Amino acid sequence: MESQLTQLILAPAIAGFLCLILPRVKVIKELIAGIAAALVLYLSARVWSADPFSVRFFDFSPAGIPVNVDFVGTPLSLMMVLFVGLFGVLGVVYSWRYRRGEPGNHLYYAYMLWTLAASDLALLSDNLLFFVIAWELSTLFLYALVNCGHRNRVQAATAGYRTFGILGFSEAALLLGVIIIWTQYGTISMASLNIPTVGWLGVLLYLMFFAASAAKAGAIPLHTWIPSAAEGAPTSIMAYLPASIDKLLGIYLLVRISTDIFAVTAGIRLMVMIVGAVTILVAVMLALVQHNLKKLLAFHAVSQVGYMVLGIGTGTAIGIIGGLFHMINNALYKAVLFYGAGSVETQAKTTDLEKLGGLAKFMPLTFVSMVIAALAISGVPPLNGFASKWMIYQSCLEAGRPIMLIAAMLGSALTLASFIKVIYSVFLGQKPAGLPAVREASPAITLPQLALAILCIGFGVFAAWPVRTFLMPAIGKEFAASVVGSLGWGGTLWSPSLATILIIIGLAVGIIFYLLGRAFKPRRVSAYYGGEVLPKEDTRIPGTGFYGTIENLPLLKTAYADSEKGVWDPDYFVASIFNGIFVKGLKYMHTGVLSTYLSWSIIGLVVIIFVLIV
Amino acid sequence: MNHILPLMVGIPLGMAVITLILSKIHNRIADISATATTIATAAMSFYLIGTGESTYWMGGWFPPFGITLVFDGLSSLLLIIVNTVALLSVVFSLSYMEKYTAKPKFYSLFLFMLAGMNGVVLTGDLFNMFVFLEIASIASYALVGFGVEHEELEASFKYLILGTVASTMVLLGVALTYAMTGSVNMADVSAMLKSFPATKTMAFAAGAFIMGFALKSGLVPFHAWLPDAHPSAPAPVSAMLSGVLIKAIGVYAMVRVIFDVLGASPVFLEIMLVLGALSMAVGGFLAIGQWNLKRMFAYSSISQMGYVVVALGLGTHLGFIAGLFHLFNHAAFKSLLFLSAGSIEHATGTRDMKELGGLAQRMPVTSTTTAIGALSISGVPPFNGFFSKLLIILACVAAGRWFLAALAAGVGVVTLLYFLKAMRFSLFGELPKALSNIKEVPFPMAFSVIALAVVCLAVGVIFLVDPAFSDIFLQPAAEVLMDGLKSNASSYIASVLGG
Incomplete structure (x- = not known):
């Protein structure tokens, strides 16, 4: 089982590196990507059909904190792994034709394969820290893939910015949640957690996890990256990540937090x-x-x-x-x-x-x-x-x-x-x-x-x-x-x-x-307007x-008009408030006048000495 | 007696003068001698790893009367950072500085700055620390104004004025300390301060020290010189200033004085937390609004120094590890970013993001390294910045500082946003017509940024899988700080004064 798991993660990772470094001859990347994706599907099916398992990969302690890295195949995660494999094959096969002859395909296929590795890692790791790392890696590759769009580069760049911005926000919440669980419950093994969502802390933790799953899957109010990405990203990527694999990951986390990581009220x-x-x-x-x-x-x-x-x-x-x-x-x-x-x-x-x-x-x-x-x-x-x-x-x-x-x-x-x-x-x-x-x-x-x-x-x-x-x-x-x-x-x-x-x-x-209609042939005439035949x-x-x-x-008219301008997009909304209060305010204070800066320093000194002496 | 310690200071100091003289024979000699000097100091800094604590008495004068050089885990970490970044910056300069006249003068000033930093990191003497601090600072004032254009000179002048105020405060602190204790040997002063009750004069001296070093590290509200000075300098100097100078003569000096001389009482730690938290937030928000690539990176330095100071100010073992790790990482990715910005400026002639775009199409190497630097500092796994930020937030929560943990996570998102902005407008999107002929940078410049990018990726992965990294680099340095928390006689005093 251990070897199959290793292969499942390593095969796409190594194949991705190969796509990256091998000479850019004709179809070699496409071939590697296809074989790797098929192999992943095969291995996923093998792992899925086997019994649930738990494998400890390694124990380690960075900075003196013990961390056990367990890979646990629950029936749920194995089913997800199977479908990740399936969508991987579909995505690669579709890309063969769609991306033929475009520049940067070595990167494109490498990111696609690494996405498979990262997603499987996220689905299989029982350790929440590893889960977060794999989860963020899949976001990183999504960002890279969105920027592979060559048809409208400006929209692609904007889409990448927005995608990573929103997902990054939700992931910071997730990471903070994991850290709080780590310090409060002493473990970050998913299997051993069952946090009651009572009290402010439980609810807050649930919301942090929920934000991450909602953003990945694309639920309101963290959905705005998906329409943005659709405008700029290659269509093959839209079908591959936001429509399939990201949904799998987001919904997987939602099911986990709604059924076993938290005891939900x-x-x-x-x-x-x-x-x-x-x-x-x-x-x-x-x-x-x-x-x-x-x-x-x-x-x-x-x-x-x-x-x-x-x-x-x-x-x-x-x-x-x-x-x-x-x-x-x-x-x-x-x-x-x-x-x-x-x-x-x-x-x-x-x-x-x-x-x-x-x-x-x-x-x-x-x-x-x-x-x-x-x-x-x-x-x-x-x-x-x-x-x-x-x-x-x-x-x-x-x-x-x-x-x-x-x-x-x-x-x-x-x-x-x-x-x-x-x-x-x-x-x-x-x-x-x-x-x-x-x-x-x-x-x-x-x-x-x-x-x-x-x-x-x-x-x-x-x-x-x-x-x-x-x-x-x-x-x-x-x-x-x-x-x-x-x-x-x-x-x-x-x-x-x-x-x-x-x-x-x-x-x-x-x-x-x-057929009855066809039996009685209707009479066809051109449309006339003012005695002239109208052009078709x-x-x-x-x-x-x-x-x-x-x-x-x-009412809808103004709402639609505003939404077209992005007024209702939460990220736009929050950004404009922050921009107005903090960024502009702070920039306004930085006048470039030396005496102002000098006086801040002196005031700072006086405050520090006051605190120390009193 | 460790005889390498004086060489760490002496070689760059001597070579700063010799380089200038030799360059009269041929300009190329300056390139060679500067590179050789930094290779030598970098090699020595690595050679010193794991040799344990050692001291050197200058001129054979034993403490507390003579000047003592002290080497311990904390100095070791800083020496490696300073000298490695210096080496890569010099290699980068080989091509980059071609467009400036007086390249040998640049190397000379650069080596003076390096000598000053190594001196600050190694010295065990308060007044000597001030002297080295001034050597490094004055060299850096000159380097900031090296382009002698209007903008550079203005930045240099501001930096000079505010930097001198800080130096004066440090000198005042030294003077008051000498007046109270009759000694300027750090271990000696520390031993005496532990034996007699706190006085208001000492509190005033402490305030002066903290303000002086906080200004040198660019902490809010003493930060105003930094966003002018760091972007105006030539790229390799920006990399040195943001990558190591603010750490060596700022954070390191502050931490050394607070923990090993004054004794880390809760009120000092509290001040560090407040300064750090302010810097983190203010630096981050200011960075978002910038359109000048290097200026954005400079504000980001303020914010990231805030992370380091907050982590160190927690006063826990995990906090020390986290803070020192972030200090190490920041040196790697911030010098990478400044050098990459230098490459971009070298190729395109601008650092205004509104005039850039689509560089990924024409400059694959520089774009990749810039992206790696940006992702590292934004805390995206598997790069090194993720792990140090993770540890910092973890340390905040573990210490019960919930607000700081939330702030650190929030500013992490802000950091991600402004670096996404930097990538969006410089690397991706449509290539402007004016830039359609740009070329990738020459080999020495590419070498430096690739080396730093590899460090960013490798350190992240190694830290995760191999505990030896943390044991060799971070633990000994954290032990030094843990030692400073003790109220009774510390091992620092024992190792310098011989028990």
């Missing part, structure tokens, strides 16, 4: 649920009015985190399973959506919804897979998004918070509304005149995309399989059994058979109507106007 649970519900609604409202495809998807990435946080916040077995399931599902369909957006960007050279349209004819595979993913994210049965959302709805009821259920369902409806706009604006309607000739993306991109889309259907129709195989063992057999026991399996996990039949019937009826371009209806009404509602 009902008040804390309610707080977490509120954060989840607010995240769902606010982010989806913002997504609704976006005009940039990548940014819109980023807001949905935030909104979906709300479901996971909500489900885990309920503290019920069904909620936690639902939250984890939703995390996996989200990574699947979000990957399809981001890959699709990347293909659209590569082909059409823009992700501005107003400039796109009518691409379905030219990119049928991308279109089909994105429609499936869009339906999945909107929670349309029988797709996977629905299966996990259904469990989260159940958990809201079980926790006795029907209002959360309403928020979650409203969020789903708004998500659907937003994706109707996306599908229409990008793929339907007429192709605008300004768009270059568009071709289907290469099979290296469309095939994995279709495979993931099929997986979205599979995880929905046969939802019981992933839940039984991956998730129920992950949260512990006894705990999971309460799902079956208390509610009855049939009621909790949505039974797809009847609905699937109904949907198939519905589709069949639709097809019949469509003028009859085009862009999809961005669909929700113009919402954008212009009295």
Whole structure:
């Protein structure tokens, strides 16, 4: 077991170094990255299928403080490791095509592989200090990867700044929390901690950990780095880190702190649920009015985190399973959506919804897979998004918070509304005149995309399989059994058979109507205006106007306008206050006049001597 | 009697003069002799590791009458830092200083400064400490104004005035101490102060000492000269000033006088905590608002010195380890940052972040080292700064100083933010049109920054996996400070005066 673990961490780390130092000949880096990612997936599967274990790597004592470095494979962390491996392979395979011929690929693949090593290290270490180090390393590599964006360097640089700024803030809180636990409880082994969240210290510690997990996963109010990153980072990275691996890490920490590191009270649970519900609604409202495809998807990435946080916040077995399931599902369909957006960007050279349209004819595979993913994210049965959302709805009821259920369902409806706009604006309607000739993306991109889309259907129709195989063992057999026991399996996990039949019937009826329509050929005439035939371009209806009404509602209008300027972004908000009070104030005091500086020194001297003598 | 100790001071002092004379034969000789001198002192500082405590009586005059040089764990740590950074700065200067005239004069002043610092670190005599302090300071005033442009001279003048006030205060402290005890030997004074009750005169002397050394270390509210002086100097001098000078003649001297002469009473520690906390916060907030790369680094030095002084002021063993480790690390990454800023200025001709950008595309080496320095100082693992900040926060919490722990963590975020800003606007983003022809810097400059970047990474990793690092470098120095906490006769007195 020990050797497998070592290999799991070392293989991607060494492969990353190889990518960095080997001569930059043609495909060597791609090859190494591919082999390493496949190896990681293989090793992850081996480790996952083995029994839970605990391995002590080394004891050491920097500065006289004893630290035991244990690697513990709990069922939960092993499941996460497995999925990290899976997303690693997907990310590398997608990058082959997406990043072909771009400068700096040796760094790009090295960081990608090191991210795998750091994530696995974080998931497996029982020692909180090592956990924090690995966690921060993954942030560091994310920062480096965001800065690998070559298409719009300025946005990439800003995105990197913001990403590291917000994550760094949350990590400082996490580190402080770990240090306080170290001194107060005398141990930083996760397994031996069970801190009650009563009293100010317990609550504060929980909040510090919660901030870190929320920032990594992207829950409000620490979400703002995700939309920023979407504008600047390479799309392959958006799908790889913020949409998949960072979610895994963030949700992993959230589950750990909500189930075993802390003994959580009902008040804390309610707080977490509120954060989840607010995240769902606010982010989806913002997504609704976006005009940039990548940014819109980023807001949905935030909104979906709300479901996971909500489900885990309920503290019920069904909620936690639902939250984890939703995390996996989200990574699947979000990957399809981001890959699709990347293909659209590569082909059409823009992700501005107003400039796109009518691409379905030219990119049928991308279109089909994105429609499936869009339906999945909107929670349309029988797709996977629905299966996990259904469990989260159940958990809201079980926790006795029907209002959360309403928020979650409203969020789903708004998500659907937003994706109707996306599908229409990008793929339907007429192709605008300004768009270059568009071709289907290469099979290296469309095939994995279709495979993931099929997986979205599979995880929905046969939802019981992933839940039984991956998730129920992950949260512990006894705990999971309460799902079956208390509610009855049939009621909790949505039974797809009847609905699937109904949907198939519905589709069949639709097809019949469509064929009937085709049978009687309608008469087509050009549009006339004032006796002139209108050019085709003028009859085009862009999809961005669909929700113009919402954008212009009295109260929302100012809110949207402010949010576009960043006024509601907490980091902007805090930064402007600090800037105004401290930075400007202190700069104002530093006039450069020598006599002022001299008088400070003398005053300082007088105060010191006064303190010493009196 | 350890005969290497006088050489640590004597060689650079002598070579400062000889270099100037030899350069009349050929300019290149100055390069060689300065490099050779710093290699020699650096080698000796490493040779001295682990040799234990030793003393040297100048001219054979035994204490308390003659001047004594004292070598212990704390001096050892400082000597290594000072002489290593000096060596790398000289190597960097080989190419960098080409654009200035009078390169031999630069080396001469540089070696005077080095001799002064080594002297302060080694001396066991209060008045002698003042003399070396002045040698180092006066050389540094001249070096700050070395460019003789308007800006440099103004900075040098401010530094000169405030620095002289500080030196005067130190001299006043020495005079009062001599008046009260009749001795200027540090161990002798310490032994006498322990035997008779505290007087107001001694308290006044202590205040003068603390203010003088606090100004030299750039602690708030005595910091105002630093953000002018450090950026104005040529890059290798900035690296020396921010990297080691404020530590050797500032923090080290303060700590040595407080712990080994005056005796570390709680009120002194409390003053250190307040000064440190103020510096940490004020320096950090001022750094955020800067657009001049070197000026930002200078404010950051104030903030980081605050961390060191806070950790040392906690008065716990963990605090000493943490503070000394951070002192060591700060020397590595701050000199790295200043040298990298020098490289950037050398290539682009500017240090204004608004005119920079996208350097990562054209200067891969400098960009990587700058990023490593920035990440180290921001406390990002696996670089060294993470571990020392971790220990500092840990020491604060362990000592029950919750507010300081939160402040240290908060200023850590602020540090991260301004270094992200520095990277965002200088290394990443779009390369301005005006800079499209820039080239990577020549080998000696690249060598120095790469060496320091390797130190930043290696020390972090080694500290984590190998306790020997802490045992060899940090523990002996921390023991010296622990010794200073004792109220009865300390081993410092015993080792100097022979029991």
